[in-house]
Structures are given as C-alpha cells and as structure tokens.
Amino acid sequence: MKTTGGTDDQKRRAGERAAELVSDGDVVGLGTGSTAAHAIRALGQAVDDGLDLRGVPTSFDSRALAREAGIPLRSLDEVDGVDLAIDGADQVDEDLQAIKGGGAAHAREKVVDAAADRFVVVADPSKVTEALSRPVPVEVLPDAHAAVERDLTDLGGEPTLRRAERKDGPVVTDNGNLLFDCDFGVVDDPASLATGLSGLPGVVEHGLFVGLVDTVYVGTDDDVEVRRRE
Structure with missing residues (x-):
C-alpha cells in the first residue's frame, strides 16, 4: 500500500489506537492506505485473540x-x-x-x-493542515473524461489525468473508471466545491469528504493526538 509522508511508527500508533475502538460483534469498514493498513493488521491480531467482528473492505x-490478517469479510x-x-x-x-x-x-x-x-x-502529522489544498481526486466515467475535464476547468480547477506507474496509460480504478487530480489551490469552502463537483455529469465521485469525519487519530513520535468534531 502507498506510503507517503510521516513515519511508519506514527502511522502504526494511529492505526493501532483506532483499532482499539472496535467492540465484539462490530461491523467495521476497512480503509485503504498505509496508515489504515496498521489498523487492519491490529484487527487481525484481535480476531486471532477471539474478537468477533466482520470487515467491509473499501x-x-x-x-x-x-x-x-484473517478478518471475516462481508x-x-x-x-x-x-x-x-477506519480509514486514512x-x-x-x-x-x-x-x-x-x-x-x-x-x-x-x-x-x-x-x-x-x-x-x-x-493519519500522521504530515496529513494535518489548516486548510485543504491538495489536488482533489475526481473519478469519472471513461467516455465522459473530455467533457468532465472542461467542466472542471470551468469550476476553476486545473485537472490532470492520473497516469499509471510502470505501465502506459492512465490509472483505472477498481470500478473501471478514470481519475483526474484537480488542483483548486486552497479550498476555502469545501462544502460548496463538493456540491459543484457532485453536480457534474460524468463524475462518479470526488475525494472531498465533507461532514463525514467524526474523529481523527494523529499518530505522533510518542503518542496519539485525538481530534473530535465539535
């Protein structure tokens, strides 16, 4: 799984602490990425120790x-x-x-x-910021990518089709679609941008997660910082 920024120890602390939230009988969403991977491994160990859970992979x-890891899946x-x-x-x-x-x-x-x-x-500390500013991933239907590219530009973004590594051609998602990474600079109003992106014909989903996160566990060099939505 992709590892960028932060240290592995920071990511491990965050993932393992979040895994401790799981109770017997829970259904758990299993996220993607290097930090979520630590949570999945910790949950696998908990299953080995007798915890009853079902995982829903993403x-x-x-x-x-x-x-x-031996986690029963649904x-x-x-x-x-x-x-x-639990996701990164x-x-x-x-x-x-x-x-x-x-x-x-x-x-x-x-x-x-x-x-x-x-x-x-x-997350690790490198992922925490005052305001969102990374390019926003936008998954699009392949036949609509040219039209969506124009619409993203009209929204004020600079879209770049994500290219695959070690192969010719673009990245293809698990759903069989293409991806734009669209740079909007600093996103002053994530909710408004999310609404605009969702309304574009041909867009399957975008990477702005607005009003969904309840808690963030940030792994540090020697502890875990917990941030909760107010």
Missing part, C-alpha cells in the same frame, strides 16, 4: 490485506450497517474536512465511510 488492497450489501469505519486521508483540516483518493479508492471508501455510525480517520 478496495482490492484492503480486501487482500484483511484476508491475509460486502456492504450483506450487513445491516457499519458500526465503525491524504489531507485533513482543522474542521475535520478531508481529501481522500490518493490510492484511487475514494468512491468505495466514501460509500462505506458514510454508512458508518462512526468514521475515524487515522
């Missing part, structure tokens, strides 16, 4: 890691609800608004995270 990678359609979702973020601001999608899994992540009674973001 991507191919999280499903594979959860299987390796699809979202197979459960009545999600008690807790590419950036999270002081109001607990987040940008996700660096791993190209934000569409499935948002469905699972929004369905959860509690959504906890796990």
Whole structure:
C-alpha cells in the first residue's frame, strides 16, 4: 500500500489506537492506505485473540490485506450497517474536512465511510493542515473524461489525468473508471466545491469528504493526538 509522508511508527500508533475502538460483534469498514493498513493488521491480531467482528473492505488492497490478517469479510450489501469505519486521508483540516483518493479508492471508501455510525480517520502529522489544498481526486466515467475535464476547468480547477506507474496509460480504478487530480489551490469552502463537483455529469465521485469525519487519530513520535468534531 502507498506510503507517503510521516513515519511508519506514527502511522502504526494511529492505526493501532483506532483499532482499539472496535467492540465484539462490530461491523467495521476497512480503509485503504498505509496508515489504515496498521489498523487492519491490529484487527487481525484481535480476531486471532477471539474478537468477533466482520470487515467491509473499501478496495482490492484492503480486501487482500484483511484476508491475509484473517478478518471475516462481508460486502456492504450483506450487513445491516457499519458500526465503525477506519480509514486514512491524504489531507485533513482543522474542521475535520478531508481529501481522500490518493490510492484511487475514494468512491468505495466514501460509500462505506458514510454508512458508518462512526468514521475515524487515522493519519500522521504530515496529513494535518489548516486548510485543504491538495489536488482533489475526481473519478469519472471513461467516455465522459473530455467533457468532465472542461467542466472542471470551468469550476476553476486545473485537472490532470492520473497516469499509471510502470505501465502506459492512465490509472483505472477498481470500478473501471478514470481519475483526474484537480488542483483548486486552497479550498476555502469545501462544502460548496463538493456540491459543484457532485453536480457534474460524468463524475462518479470526488475525494472531498465533507461532514463525514467524526474523529481523527494523529499518530505522533510518542503518542496519539485525538481530534473530535465539535
């Protein structure tokens, strides 16, 4: 899984602390990324120790890691609800608004995270910022990518089609779609931008997570800082 910024120890502290929130019988959304991976491994150990839980993976990678860890898996359609979702973020601001999608899994992540009674973001200090400013991932239908690119430009963004590494061509998501990384500079009003992106024909999902995060666990060099939505 992709690892950028922060140290592995910081990420491990955040992921393992969040895993401690899971209770016996819970349905848990299993996020994607290097910090969420630590939570998945910790939950696998808890299952080995007798904890009863079911995991709902958000991507191919999280499903594979959860299987390796021995976590019983279900699809979202197979459960009545999600008690807790644990996921990473590419950036999270002081109001607990987040940008996700660096791993190209934000569409499935948002469905699972929004369905959860509690959504906890796990992060290292490099992901925490005063205001969101990273390019926003936008998943689009392949046949609509040219039209969406024009619409993103009209919204004030600078879209770049995400290219695959070690292969020719663009990144293709688990859903079979393409991705733009759209630079809007500093996002002063995430809610308004999220509404604008959602209204574009051909957009499957965007990486702005507005009003969804309940708590952020930030792993530091020797502890975990907890930030809660007021």
